[in-house]
Amino acid sequence: MGRSLRLIRxxxxxxxxxxxxxxxxxxxxxxxxxxxxxxxxxxxxxxxxLPKLYAKWNRIDNHDAYARTAVVRAAIDETRRPWWRRxxxxxxxxxxxxxxxxxxxxxxxxxxxxxxxxxPARQRAVLVLRFLEGLSVEQTAAALGCPQGTVKVYTxxxxxxxRHIMGADLEAPYATL
Amino acid sequence: xxxxxxxxxxxxxxxxxxxxxDDLVAAGRRRVRRRNTGWAIAAVVVVATAIGVPQILTRPAxxxxxxxxxxxxxxxxxxxxxxxxxxxxxGYSAGDYTVGEPTAMSLGWTSARIREGGQEVGLLSVYPPGxxxxxxxxxxxxxxxxxxxxxAYFLRLKTGGEHLVWKLADGGTGQVGDxxxxxLAQMRKIAEGFAVGGGTPLRTALxxxxxxxxxxxxxxxxxxxxxxxxxxxxxxxxxPDREHAPGVVRNLISIELEPVLPGAxxxxxxxxxxxxxxxxxxxxxxxxxxxxxxxxxxxxxxxxRKIFESVVIADPAKPSTWKAVDEAYPTFVLPELN
Numbered sequence: 280m281g282r283s284l285r286l287i288r289x290x291x292x293x294x295x296x297x298x299x300x301x302x303x304x305x306x307x308x309x310x311x312x313x314x315x316x317x318x319x320x321x322x323x324x325x326x327x328x329l330p331k332l333y334a335k336w337n338r339i340d341n342h343d344a345y346a347r348t349a350v351v352r353a354a355i356d357e358t359r360r361p362w363w364r365r366x367x368x369x370x371x372x373x374x375x376x377x378x379x380x381x382x383x384x385x386x387x388x389x390x391x392x393x394x395x396x397x398x399p400a401r402q403r404a405v406l407v408l409r410f411l412e413g414l415s416v417e418q419t420a421a422a423l424g425c426p427q428g429t430v431k432v433y434t435x436x437x438x439x440x441x442r443h444i445m446g447a448d449l450e451a452p453y454a455t456l
Numbered sequence: 457x458x459x460x461x462x463x464x465x466x467x468x469x470x471x472x473x474x475x476x477x478d479d480l481v482a483a484g485r486r487r488v489r490r491r492n493t494g495w496a497i498a499a500v501v502v503v504a505t506a507i508g509v510p511q512i513l514t515r516p517a518x519x520x521x522x523x524x525x526x527x528x529x530x531x532x533x534x535x536x537x538x539x540x541x542x543x544x545x546x547g548y549s550a551g552d553y554t555v556g557e558p559t560a561m562s563l564g565w566t567s568a569r570i571r572e573g574g575q576e577v578g579l580l581s582v583y584p585p586g587x588x589x590x591x592x593x594x595x596x597x598x599x600x601x602x603x604x605x606x607x608a609y610f611l612r613l614k615t616g617g618e619h620l621v622w623k624l625a626d627g628g629t630g631q632v633g634d635x636x637x638x639x640l641a642q643m644r645k646i647a648e649g650f651a652v653g654g655g656t657p658l659r660t661a662l663x664x665x666x667x668x669x670x671x672x673x674x675x676x677x678x679x680x681x682x683x684x685x686x687x688x689x690x691x692x693x694x695x696p697d698r699e700h701a702p703g704v705v706r707n708l709i710s711i712e713l714e715p716v717l718p719g720a721x722x723x724x725x726x727x728x729x730x731x732x733x734x735x736x737x738x739x740x741x742x743x744x745x746x747x748x749x750x751x752x753x754x755x756x757x758x759x760x761r762k763i764f765e766s767v768v769i770a771d772p773a774k775p776s777t778w779k780a781v782d783e784a785y786p787t788f789v790l791p792e793l794n
Contacts, residue, residue, distance in 0.1 A: 309467030333484025391466035
């Protein structure tokens, strides 16, 4: 009886986890990419983070928040690995390839990616969590495991750098420092 | 424009993912299984290896001057006072594990892959005497018995997985790292089999006859080389970890052979091509199995093209045809140590 119940719980977990991953993997991969600046490292970060979520599935209330935090932290760590991953991360700070396209969207995309690369990984993570994911200073601090003051400082510095690169008309509507 | 919209746009146009739901479920199951059986490491590398490596963007083909024509060379001697890309150790076996010959080296570290039955299960990194390891953020230190009579400890990483770090006989530091499958005891076994000495020059499938004046080789591996300015090298050598300071490297040249997996997108084509908007040159080589990418930051497009045209590729699948890194580029690129 106990074994049957456990199997049902495992089966439920797996079904729910599959559904979650199917819906959230792409946004999480994008989140990791914006944090570490490299699609391959971003996938490594997702691969490092989501199995942890699977293992803790039944003990976590907010799966999305857990996954977001784990993925961003893993993406920051991916930029710090000392061996050839680190190597790769450095070189992937090189300009990224894009299909020839003159649309404004592509221009914005490349310019923004280039601008983000000028920021340290944790500053990028702060900006992405706050302005893409819409987290508050408090939530961002909790996600990154740092003081709220650090989040405010990183937000200010990151925005200043982006404005310098992107132009002064960059709107950051939640930037209440 | 709103920052949120720009960020959303910046993550658009993602390349196809190598990951599938099944991969993540399988990795999750392994994690649970290991936890339940007392194993302590996350399942990252095994799955990553199974999925494959590169995923740059698409298309197939042959080089202008670059073709598989390099010939093997004997070990050369490096001028006194210059850095030699010669590791301080050789590959070895430790029980069921094989540590291969070192395949990558920078001014601050050397690394070799650890395999078990052909499967890559970890990485050995060696830091020379006087060079500090780059610390992992938030890692927890766990004491363990000395290795070969010298200090050793495990580091449990925030992201899962562990490193074993120990002091080497020559005063350097060794690290067995983060594989996803190794137990703590297995990591110790690999460390216990390590010995300093006997290293032979690092070899590479790449050579380039032209590198602009003022650039120095910072890091090299079997399929890659990266060059920074002489001033940057001095800055790196002055740092305790012999790494880049945080921030952007303004002048950089990268020469790389990227494996092209079946079905993967690549920017390279059979016909060599260079772009000037984003300074880079591409071509498919070795029957389309690899993409040669020469790219630069702070480098004139004409200079980059000249480097690209000077590249010669050995057969990436035949290490016996490769050349010593010390001899693969103009001799002036080897950094001065004094």
